Amino acid sequence: MSNAREEILGRIRSALKDAPVGPSYEEIPRSYDRKGKLDHEASLHLLKDRLLDYDSDIVEVTHESEIASAVAEALQRASEQQVLVAEAFPAAWLPSGIDVVRDTQLTTQQLDGLATVVTTCEAAVSATGTIILVHEGAQGRRAITLLPDHHICIVARSQVFELWPEAVAAIDARSRYAITTISGPSATSDIEMTRIRGVHGPRRLSVILYG
Amino acid sequence: MSVRVGKTSTAAEFPSAAKIALKNDQLRKNVHHATNVIRNKRALRVEEMPDWQLLRDAASAIKAHTLKNLDTYLIEFERNCELAGGKVHWARDADEANSIALDLIRQYNGTEVIKVKTMTSDEIQLNPALEHAGITPYETDLADMIVQMGNDEPSHIVVPALHRNRFEVRDIFRETMDLPDLTEQPEELTGAARTYLRERFLNVKIGISGANFAIAETGGVCVVESEGNGRMCLTMPDVLISLIGVEKVIPRFEDLDVFLQLLPRSATGERMNPYNSLWCGVHEGDGPKAFHVILLDNGRTKLLHDEMERETLACIRCGACLNACPVYRETGGHAYGSIYSGPIGAILSPQLQSLEHSRSLPYASTLCGACYEVCPVKINIPEILIHLRGRVVREDQATLSGKLGVENLAMQGAAMAFKSESRYEAAQKLVQIGQGLFERNGQLTNLPGMAGAWTKFRDLKPIPKQSFRDWWKSRETSKPGGEA
Numbered sequence: 001m002s003n004a005r006e007e008i009l010g011r012i013r014s015a016l017k018d019a020p021v022g023p024s025y026e027e028i029p030r031s032y033d034r035k036g037k038l039d040h041e042a043s044l045h046l047l048k049d050r051l052l053d054y055d056s057d058i059v060e061v062t063h064e065s066e067i068a069s070a071v072a073e074a075l076q077r078a079s080e081q082q083v084l085v086a087e088a089f090p091a092a093w094l095p096s097g098i099d100v101v102r103d104t105q106l107t108t109q110q111l112d113g114l115a116t117v118v119t120t121c122e123a124a125v126s127a128t129g130t131i132i133l134v135h136e137g138a139q140g141r142r143a144i145t146l147l148p149d150h151h152i153c154i155v156a157r158s159q160v161f162e163l164w165p166e167a168v169a170a171i172d173a174r175s176r177y178a179i180t181t182i183s184g185p186s187a188t189s190d191i192e193m194t195r196i197r198g199v200h201g202p203r204r205l206s207v208i209l210y211g
Numbered sequence: 212m213s214v215r216v217g218k219t220s221t222a223a224e225f226p227s228a229a230k231i232a233l234k235n236d237q238l239r240k241n242v243h244h245a246t247n248v249i250r251n252k253r254a255l256r257v258e259e260m261p262d263w264q265l266l267r268d269a270a271s272a273i274k275a276h277t278l279k280n281l282d283t284y285l286i287e288f289e290r291n292c293e294l295a296g297g298k299v300h301w302a303r304d305a306d307e308a309n310s311i312a313l314d315l316i317r318q319y320n321g322t323e324v325i326k327v328k329t330m331t332s333d334e335i336q337l338n339p340a341l342e343h344a345g346i347t348p349y350e351t352d353l354a355d356m357i358v359q360m361g362n363d364e365p366s367h368i369v370v371p372a373l374h375r376n377r378f379e380v381r382d383i384f385r386e387t388m389d390l391p392d393l394t395e396q397p398e399e400l401t402g403a404a405r406t407y408l409r410e411r412f413l414n415v416k417i418g419i420s421g422a423n424f425a426i427a428e429t430g431g432v433c434v435v436e437s438e439g440n441g442r443m444c445l446t447m448p449d450v451l452i453s454l455i456g457v458e459k460v461i462p463r464f465e466d467l468d469v470f471l472q473l474l475p476r477s478a479t480g481e482r483m484n485p486y487n488s489l490w491c492g493v494h495e496g497d498g499p500k501a502f503h504v505i506l507l508d509n510g511r512t513k514l515l516h517d518e519m520e521r522e523t524l525a526c527i528r529c530g531a532c533l534n535a536c537p538v539y540r541e542t543g544g545h546a547y548g549s550i551y552s553g554p555i556g557a558i559l560s561p562q563l564q565s566l567e568h569s570r571s572l573p574y575a576s577t578l579c580g581a582c583y584e585v586c587p588v589k590i591n592i593p594e595i596l597i598h599l600r601g602r603v604v605r606e607d608q609a610t611l612s613g614k615l616g617v618e619n620l621a622m623q624g625a626a627m628a629f630k631s632e633s634r635y636e637a638a639q640k641l642v643q644i645g646q647g648l649f650e651r652n653g654q655l656t657n658l659p660g661m662a663g664a665w666t667k668f669r670d671l672k673p674i675p676k677q678s679f680r681d682w683w684k685s686r687e688t689s690k691p692g693g694e695a
Contacts, residue, residue: 004300004301004302004303005301008506009282009286012281012282015512015515015516016279016281016282016516019279019516019518021279022276022279023275023276024276025276025463027272029265030269031268031269032262032265032266032469032472033262033265050482112409112413127482129483135497141496142442142498143446143447146442146443146446165465165468168464168467168468169465174426174428174429174464177490177492177497178490178497178498179487179490180442180488180489181486182485183482183483183485183486184485185485186438186485186486188438189437190353190357190370190372191353191372191377191380191401192377192397193248193370193373196398196401198401199401199405199438199440200405200408200438200439201438201439201442202439
């Protein structure tokens with residue numbers, strides 16, 4: 001029995017050997033929009049509109065110094081007092097008087113008992129209301145934004161781009177080991193196309209906009 | 212080599228399966244409702260994209276380019292995936308893929324696996340192979356759970372349980388999860404699925420996924436989903452096995468710009484689906500410790516030879532063609548006898564199996580073109596359907612029974628008549644005389660034999676006493692020189 005890899009590659013080459021040479025990669029037409037048309041204010045407005053459409057909460061503040069109080073507000077809205085954060089999460093962004101659990105490679109079972117996680121993000125796309133995580137620093141590893149039922153995500157206004165192509169180009173997305181994009185809370189429409197919020201991922205998404 | 216596509220080899224042919232489906236009012240109601248909802252949402256979301264057609268052009272060109280250079284991109288994907296700590300295996304057909312998966316699961320001492328929606332695993336019938344070996348697979352997509360627990364088959368590419376309504380789902384869950392008091396409220400049904408799966412997400416050590424895209428440039432894989440079951444299966448287990456059809460490779464990361472804009476809007480009518488997961492190999496301290504890719508051929512490479520057939524492999528499995536298809540909307544997916552149903556199934560299933568099965572599927576279409584219009588990668592499905600009908604006919608003609616079959620004789624006769632003016636006119640005269648027997652109130656309503664298939668549902672205008680040719684001739688004699 002010949003090697004499967006060689007046989008499959010051989011099948012491909014023999015099937016294509018008489019095919020005319022097509023356009024090269026560089027010749028692929030890319031006249032779709034790669035830059036947004038809105039100014040930054042309008043783009044932010046669009047992001048908020050999309051987030052609300054996905055039933056996400058939004059807390060808006062102006063200065064970085066107000067983040068801690070914004071986190072407190074998001075927690076209060078959900079009647080929660082305990083948060084999970086990545087090890088690298090800035091202490092100054094956490095309100096006093098709450099119970100903070102840092103992810104020191106907690107076990108799955110430990111993570112499962114926690115209701116709320118607070119993270120930063122790498123970028124956001126306003127056209128689709130999408131938050132992009134690359135799982136470095138205060139964004140935390142993948143599991144911490146998955147098991148808790150409430151994800152509070154801090155987004156700097158300067159991280160907001162109108163279109164997906166702009167955002168991924170700006171953050172050099174292709175060099176990252178893992179990327180998770182989040183557009184609203186987890187959802188399903190599998191039963192009679194009725195949209196149900198919250199299946200296995202967080203049922204609640206709160207976004208804090210600052211800067 | 213044995214190419215297997217789900218259970219197509221034992222499935223009934225489309226015409227007889229469709230007849231049964233058409234008598235099931237509940238099924239048709241469920242299918243109509245679901246396809247209407249998605250179609251309307253899709254139309255809305257496509258409408259707001261000014262560059263939609265330009266994205267389609269790019270997607271079509273990226274796929275055409277990739278398929279033309281498939282060997283190069285697969286090798287590049289393999290190299291980069293392994294540089295990032297993954298291991299790539301190659302499988303010529305369904306059996307080989309199943310046995311690679313089984314060997315891996317045994318190597319890691321697995322007795323159960325959690326699965327995120329992978330049509331490719333349905334294609335190779337991985338679940339029966341696992342069960343046969345004493346390994347329990349848990350489907351984790353809500354619709355796939357409904358299908359698995361109901362001992363059912365998927366009936367749609369994106370929403371596999373759309374043929375079930377809430378009462379049917381309730382009954383399946385009540386029985387399988389032992390929840391006698393469960394109501395039919397979708398919130399409650401979804402909650403039951405969440406509770407049932409949570410423990411498995413946290414404890415099962417092996418995950419199995421498919422892939423929407425495999426990126427040659429980075430060796431990364433992308434899975435598109437909504438419920439978070441995908442993130443669970445891709446993140447929580449120690450071992451991840453991704454089963455990927457060879458046609459899923461794309462050249463570069465920036466190609467996702469195109470596909471991640473087209474896919475969600477086409478598939479579910481969302482601007483973006485709740486979650487996309489992208490990962491490269493393994494990473495210390497985050498996610499699985501071992502990552503295996505099984506690259507699957509299973510008949511795909513045979514489609515590369517012919518330019519038109521090759522286009523079939525550009526499919527990104529959005530299901531838009533199913534929702535748009537007037538045939539699918541009446542019959543639902545099961546009538547196609549394949550996990551790949553609707554227009555794309557009608558071209559994909561027969562081709563993967565070299566037309567050995569699913570031979571009636573190229574006829575399961577009115578050729579209206581709605582599928583082509585909504586296809587985000589511009590697969591010209593009607594053209595491929597006609598091409599495949601031609602292949603089926605030529606293959607039939609090559610057999611003795613096909614050659615002497617009524618249909619072939621009738622078609623050959625018609626071809627003879629159309630080839631010569633005098634024979635055509637003679638045939639026309641013959642029909643003019645014969646049709647009198649079947650004419651009722653100026654319509655042909657009940658023709659015999661093969662023509663009866665037409666008049667069973669529609670009336671046919673008889674050939675008039677004076678044909679166009681007769682009229683043209685008489686016009687030439689009465690007006691010499693004409694008006695030119």
